Amino acid sequence: SKFEYVKNFEQPDKLLPNTWIVVRIDGRGFTKFSTKYTFSKPNDIRALDLMNAAAKAVVTELPEITIAYGVSDEYSFVFHKTCSLFERRSSKIVSTIVSTFTAYYIHYWSTYFPDTPLSPPLPSFDGRAVCYPSVQNLRDYMSWRQADCHINNLYNTTFWALIQQGGIDALEAEKMLKGTLAADKNEILWSKFNINYNNEPAIYKKGSVVFRDYELVQPGTHNTAAEVDQQAEQVQQSKNQAEKDKKSRAKAQVVIEHLDIIKDEFWDQRPWLLSNKPGKGKALKQT
Amino acid sequence: SKFEYVKNFEQPDKLLPNTWIVVRIDGRGFTKFSTKYTFSKPNDIRALDLMNAAAKAVVTELPEITIAYGVSDEYSFVFHKTCSLFERRSSKIVSTIVSTFTAYYIHYWSTYFPDTPLSPPLPSFDGRAVCYPSVQNLRDYMSWRQADCHINNLYNTTFWALIQQGGIDALEAEKMLKGTLAADKNEILWSKFNINYNNEPAIYKKGSVVFRDYELVQPGTHNTAAEVDQQAEQVQQSKNQAEKDKKSRAKAQVVIEHLDIIKDEFWDQRPWLLSNKPGKGKALKQT
Amino acid sequence: SKFEYVKNFEQPDKLLPNTWIVVRIDGRGFTKFSTKYTFSKPNDIRALDLMNAAAKAVVTELPEITIAYGVSDEYSFVFHKTCSLFERRSSKIVSTIVSTFTAYYIHYWSTYFPDTPLSPPLPSFDGRAVCYPSVQNLRDYMSWRQADCHINNLYNTTFWALIQQGGIDALEAEKMLKGTLAADKNEILWSKFNINYNNEPAIYKKGSVVFRDYELVQPGTHNTAAEVDQQAEQVQQSKNQAEKDKKSRAKAQVVIEHLDIIKDEFWDQRPWLLSNKPGKGKALKQT
Amino acid sequence: SKFEYVKNFEQPDKLLPNTWIVVRIDGRGFTKFSTKYTFSKPNDIRALDLMNAAAKAVVTELPEITIAYGVSDEYSFVFHKTCSLFERRSSKIVSTIVSTFTAYYIHYWSTYFPDTPLSPPLPSFDGRAVCYPSVQNLRDYMSWRQADCHINNLYNTTFWALIQQGGIDALEAEKMLKGTLAADKNEILWSKFNINYNNEPAIYKKGSVVFRDYELVQPGTHNTAAEVDQQAEQVQQSKNQAEKDKKSRAKAQVVIEHLDIIKDEFWDQRPWLLSNKPGKGKALKQT
């Protein structure tokens, strides 16, 4: 039709090749939302489990995702730097992740909040894509989110202990914590409430990592990061190999863990996360 | 933390000021999805009503949307050219629309498909934003989608009549329709199946328009399009006026209609769609 | 070759269709450069004439430019909103303008500074492209630059009069002018130096406008701005008409004027600047 | 002024951090231009020397450039991935390079073409920026240009030998070369014209590399590429070190060589090109 010229106003938005794509989504107005559904403070295990279930579904549906990391109302999904999903079109990638995540969040809601039906306005998420050129940049991104998790959780744990167990109000608690270091907060928790922060649940302290699981590898055997950084292009695979990889990925179990992803160990033991070559089968996928 | 530098890798993505923003979302793989849930062919009224319900919820939640148009598995949401939602950041706008729409689509599913619970993989939508500088460009965009609706629906109606009532198979139907004009299809429908295409439901022929409803205006009294095009900046409103407009918008009823949006009449009678000034109250919002 | 994949890292950068493209170039480090070649202060007529000669050459070489405006070490070149030069690729357009302008600036240097040969580091210019959706936005852009010219020139004229004729130093002059309004500066010029600012050369007060000249039109006969804003697409011309327009443009004289471009009159008398339809021939081009 | 809002229409265009920036410029319409000034075919040494002189001036003026490569009417300038010139704004970087190059090209013209004054239309260059995430991508980019140089020069050398010495016309020469491999062209040159292609001037066969020169390093001592790829951020230098590096760069001689840049040797011997740490002084800069 004579109206078709308007299609030309669409601007291309392909993300730079050979860079790691991170899509971070974040709950819109979850301060209000968590109040409406009376999430327990500072952490509501149902809310976190629901986030994780939705993220696991996203990772399962999109094999191009190599790892995801979640904390609070946010989740980051990582695509390998060779990924060519949607020809790397940013809008397509971001909207697909956000939409799929939202769909599962709503769908699984009643599983985790069986007694509290959702009502409008419904929860929703914003999303954005960011490119990282090197493995170190990607690792630093992941560390940034997990360090944030640690800082916020230590603060929130102390803050709410002071209120819920210490009986002081929010303003007083805030004043008391102003300028304190991590050690100070640990000390308050221990001396006032007999809480050893180290014994807090890992899901609160570390957040959640979602990935395909294979047999762990002896660290130190090779330097995957350096190899991957030096890779310039998508490795040309035989159709046969591509098929095998695809099957291997489909068979692998998508797990939710609460591990330290800042230190090297996590990455050294799981070279497939950076190399994009599936590891050795571990166990059959349980469904 | 020392990791925070990674935040600088985010690229700004503000959409050009003083342009109309259209966000179009589209069901991902709905060919397969409509088969899985045995949508009736060519149009499944439950599926369309569900799309419309989700779109109405989106328009209701986001007062910055002035009009939306839907057909098949897609919906286009229009933001006025003066809109400053999320400082016009593309990712934020697109992801919010896609997420909110998906949330309502899943949430309302059981209302429209009471006997068919959803199961993974769940439906999801991609989304993109496009900028249009002039009213005519925007009108042409809307016309493009509605002309597409007409062409596809006339084709599909004839195609499925041939199969469902004419008893021929898809290949034969396709061959028969190849190269035919609109008039030919109308003729086939009428002569073979006694179907007057004009009497088909408007929702199939015209698609669906969602907007805030006010009193219709006598066309020809003023040229809103020209005025709006010549507007260079957001009109500075008094706080009082902004407050009044906000209330007026909140009170207005969001309606779903199946009208011709290609001709001038629709726009001439509803100057508020282009001017962004709420019209005169029509009736109290029914909830 | 196996290296060709690197071409895919180029990102498309087409400017939004149906918007006015303004390319503004600006002398790099001209504060230092004007000192090196002892430009007279506040305005050096040789420097301005050289800028204008280079701009005129650019407009002459690129018929897609409809108007250009220059002041100080900067020049803005305007492409009509229907322009499809280089498929509207931003880098191509900006680099071509910057390169062509620089070439003529260096080439004509010796004409305007016959006794002062250039030596490294040579003068150079940065450049950028900006899109404006409506005529009013474009007019406001032009007004912005000319208003800037006026403000700076009135300040500089007074500042340097105080120093050169008033015998005070830069610091004192600055202090004296701090917080003064236009009227105050006019008053200082008049009372202290017997200078009537209105009688200053138009090239200093108004800057320079470069465009193809045709017969002036009686203002008020039609509203070009409204018409142009409502235009949605490039008007499809017959090949014949396109050829005629091209010839008309080639024949037209490119003039350098120092007129008010903030008021309507300038634009109303010269509808071809906004309509992109060449006006009626005025005189033969003098070369 | 009330017009200042138009500044907000400028779109940010920062290039992704931690990626190598390549700015490639290319002569506009040099097919025609080389005819106008009767460049000798296939290579005009004056034209190439002029390109090289302009490139050397650009590299000298912009210490952020680590290496440049030129062939025919094009030049590629490489900025280290940690470069923060103009906050990595693409338009600023591209326009500055293009403008500076053009200025020197015009300025030095009379040195290389003393008997042929330039006349309008003057030569000009387009330019673009491309980002490369890894050293291998950058190396492949450089190899791409040099491989292109080789392919074109072998073809052109044979083509023009056939015409100039073989006395056949362009059409016949083209037909004769269609489908030939490198070996075939070498053979034609040798058997028909007694030309050993290997003995052709390196500037024609290899193009030109421009860089700051330091003492060569024994290859194999360390893996600069891997180190640089793994670098995530600009190394924080002491002010003292930054100052020392700056001086070292200023003192270094900018050389023009005609070396193989596809093989590792060139890069292994000159680690400063990838590391951005100045090498050891070689000799005093001659000016």
Ligand SMILES: Nc1nc2c(ncn2[C@H]2C[C@H](O)[C@@H](COP(=O)(O)OP(=O)(O)OP(=O)(O)O)O2)c(=O)[nH]1
């Ligand atoms: N009580 C409770 N609140 C939570 C939990 N997880 C997240 N939240 C709340 C705490 C924060 O107020 C909010 C997340 O902070 P954000 O910075 O994302 O702010 P918010 O979502 O309100 O605004 P936004 O739309 O993202 O700008 O969600 C939880 O497990 N329990």
Ligand SMILES: Nc1nc2c(ncn2[C@H]2C[C@H](O)[C@@H](COP(=O)(O)OP(=O)(O)OP(=O)(O)O)O2)c(=O)[nH]1
């Ligand atoms: N039976 C039936 N199918 C429908 C209805 N509405 C939409 N569909 C189907 C028809 C098309 O196959 C599909 C929409 O076409 P698209 O071009 O969006 O393709 P699809 O969603 O399969 O792929 P995509 O992921 O958008 O590229 O949805 C309906 O009411 N009834």
Ligand SMILES: Nc1nc2c(ncn2[C@H]2C[C@H](O)[C@@H](COP(=O)(O)OP(=O)(O)OP(=O)(O)O)O2)c(=O)[nH]1
């Ligand atoms: N004396 C004198 N100076 C002039 C004349 N025209 C321009 N200039 C100088 C005055 C300003 O210092 C400078 C233009 O200001 P800009 O804001 O463009 O600064 P500049 O070019 O130094 O730095 P930039 O590289 O543009 O950021 O050029 C003139 O006719 N006479």
Ligand SMILES: Nc1nc2c(ncn2[C@H]2C[C@H](O)[C@@H](COP(=O)(O)OP(=O)(O)OP(=O)(O)O)O2)c(=O)[nH]1
């Ligand atoms: N005779 C001669 N021609 C040369 C020499 N160096 C470059 N050229 C010519 C050969 C090509 O026609 C032209 C470079 O090819 P391009 O692909 O850049 O084409 P051109 O500049 O004509 O068009 P463009 O504006 O870049 O699209 O310059 C030379 O040394 N001698």
Ligand SMILES: O=P(O)(O)OP(=O)(O)OP(=O)(O)O
């Ligand atoms: O969401 P973030 O972490 O990027 O940071 P923010 O402060 O929420 O900012 P925005 O969502 O507006 O980018």
Ligand SMILES: O=P(O)(O)OP(=O)(O)OP(=O)(O)O
């Ligand atoms: O979805 P559209 O209408 O823009 O067109 P398409 O053919 O589906 O293409 P894509 O979704 O890949 O942009």
Ligand SMILES: O=P(O)(O)OP(=O)(O)OP(=O)(O)O
């Ligand atoms: O050059 P302008 O007028 O856009 O403004 P500026 O202050 O020089 O800023 P920049 O050249 O860095 O955009």
Ligand SMILES: O=P(O)(O)OP(=O)(O)OP(=O)(O)O
């Ligand atoms: O100049 P190149 O090598 O990028 O390639 P081209 O064929 O000249 O294309 P364009 O200059 O239009 O990008």
Ligand SMILES: [Mg+2]
């Ligand atoms: Mg946020």
Ligand SMILES: [Mg+2]
């Ligand atoms: Mg949030």
Ligand SMILES: [Mg+2]
């Ligand atoms: Mg959050």
Ligand SMILES: [Mg+2]
């Ligand atoms: Mg699509």
Ligand SMILES: [Mg+2]
């Ligand atoms: Mg679809």
Ligand SMILES: [Mg+2]
């Ligand atoms: Mg569709």
Ligand SMILES: [Mg+2]
């Ligand atoms: Mg500037």
Ligand SMILES: [Mg+2]
């Ligand atoms: Mg300047």
